[in-house]
Amino acid sequence: MRPITRRQFLQDSAVALASLALGDRLAAVLAGQEAPIPIGAVYPLTGALARIGAVIRNAIELAVDIVNTPYPDLNLPLARTAGLPRLGGRRIRVVWGDSRGDPATGRAEAERLIEQERVVALIGSYQSAVTATASLAAEARGIPFLNAESSSPRLTERGFKWFFRTGPHDITFTQIMFDMVEDLKRKGHRILRVAVLAEDTEFGATAAGVAKGFAQARGYQLVAMELYTSPPSSLTAELLRIRAANPDFVIGANYLVDAIVITRTLKEMRWFPQGFLTHAGFTTVPDYLNAVGKDGYYFLARAPWALGIGRRKPLVLRVNELYKRRYGSDMDEVAARAFTGMLTLADAINRAGSTQPAAIQRALRETRIPADQLIMPWRGIEFDSKGQNRHATGVMVQILEGEYKVVWPFEVAEAQLVWPAPPWDRR
């Protein structure tokens, strides 16, 4: 070991003491950098939704890392540079708030982050109910709030000035079904008659109402609309009636158990419409195919995102690879949406060139992120006057050969959409 001289010792101690005394800021200046910009994130980190909260946290931290360190080969906003170039390379840092899945706690956490942590913007909060209250705190204090995952249409109908949503909402999910059918009509399919089969609580009844509205607005004939109570002991009466109405396609809003009854009853009746499009959450659950096997093929479901779009969009696979290397599992749709939300917010702060909330708000309004810089199946990100991303959409997946394959929009499809679905005796 080299002996330490008296002079050296004094020098080193002085630097160390100065760093300790003046804290992060001086240390950062000494390191040639200012303190990172604090961004607040309010999510359910504990409680019943903690698992989803952890996924979101992973996705957001990956996005922050992509902003803060250079990834020269990634075509994402702020990936190639270190930190925010228009703010002299300053880094960003996330300050976490735990909503515990509760609207009141979410709001209190948002207030704490704004007032005590001095965050320049907020991102959150997964559940629509928590997003509604947490964004209220931001609106009252004039802090931008970016939401990436909540799906209640009401959130962007409140006329808030500081609220922005990158992801799609529930009405979008019905819209994409009709958009897909429009595309099919353009390809020469004759599709006019639609039937709706939905469970009769908030989820199903709302979706049924929205489907009815789209059918009327776009000139389809709504030939049957049947609501039932879940779990149903039988859906024979409902499906006999729908079959008698002879729809070209059926829109379903059903729970998993209902979907199994529907599948089996359709098979029993030896009838299948040209297409059966569902809002069902069962798309992500293997239980469905375990229960019905091959009989579940050709059903279509909407999804906000699917890893399968990576086949046509290599960027998705590259980001998924980074994610998987860090966390050991594939990205899911919630992760993809949260990741995109964080990058959008960082992009706005960079373009604002300032940490002033009003400048960030203005930059968010002027956001123009093109499709090729997104891991989402969207045509881009641009906010309308209500703060909703006008390009937010989803994908349609179809069960083909035992897997969920992205089949629409056609430009990101990984497999050919099978339409009309083959009759039972030719499967």
Next chain:
Amino acid sequence: MDLLLPAATSGLVLGLVYALVALGLSFIWGVMDVVNLAHAEYLMLAMYATYWLWALGRIEPALATPIVVPVFFAFGWVTYRLLIRRILQAPLAAQIFATFGLLFVLRYAAFFAFGPNVYGIWSAQAAGSTSVLGVPIAAPKVHAALVSLAAFGALSLFLRHTKTGKALRACAQNREVALTLGIPVDRMYALSWGIGIASVALAGVFLLPFYQVSPTIGDAFLLVAFASVVLGGFGRVDGALVGGVCIGLLENVLGTLLSPTFKFLFVFVAFVAILLVRPQGLLGEGGR
């Protein structure tokens, strides 16, 4: 007309399935005047048992009958010895709360053991289809309907022509007199729980090939089973058969012809109307 026949045929088949589910409820209710609110939870557990035998042991449901049914007979017997016997003399409210509590214990035990996932089987037996009166019906539904008829027939013969059966009927008619005649009433009660739970397990075995199981699946059948028993008539086993078939037919025929959304409204309007005219149910014998 092209709607009526398929609706009536599936209504009849479905009604027989409802009747099979209701059989055990009706039997226990008839013999000892205890309303078992946890009835449909035994159905759920029997479906799980059948599922796991199929998933782990590759035993087809029909072949699982000789395993599942005796096990549930014992399960019913044990339920009686541990719980029901202690509340026989208790007020009606206590009995209701006891079986209601049992419902939650069994349901959340299933949640704990199997998780909230939904399981169904997909096998050769489940895939077949037959034609009834020219209407295609899934083969497993027809099997369940036939098993239902057989179960009602067998139970009816047992009650009429065996000594034990007669003893059970004596207990149902008058507990005290049965006691003075030297009938072991306590054993008869345990037996009726065994038979009641075994028969709902039989329903579970034959339901699984066309109906999936999850911890809350009892909700789909409990109300229908109760309505079948009340509509058909208390104290008579074949009442559940008539009640179940009536509900299946009303639900499917009126539901299909008028509006499926209100199918259970039709069922329960008819239910109330019939009970106003015949409070003892369709087959019931006088007031109790």
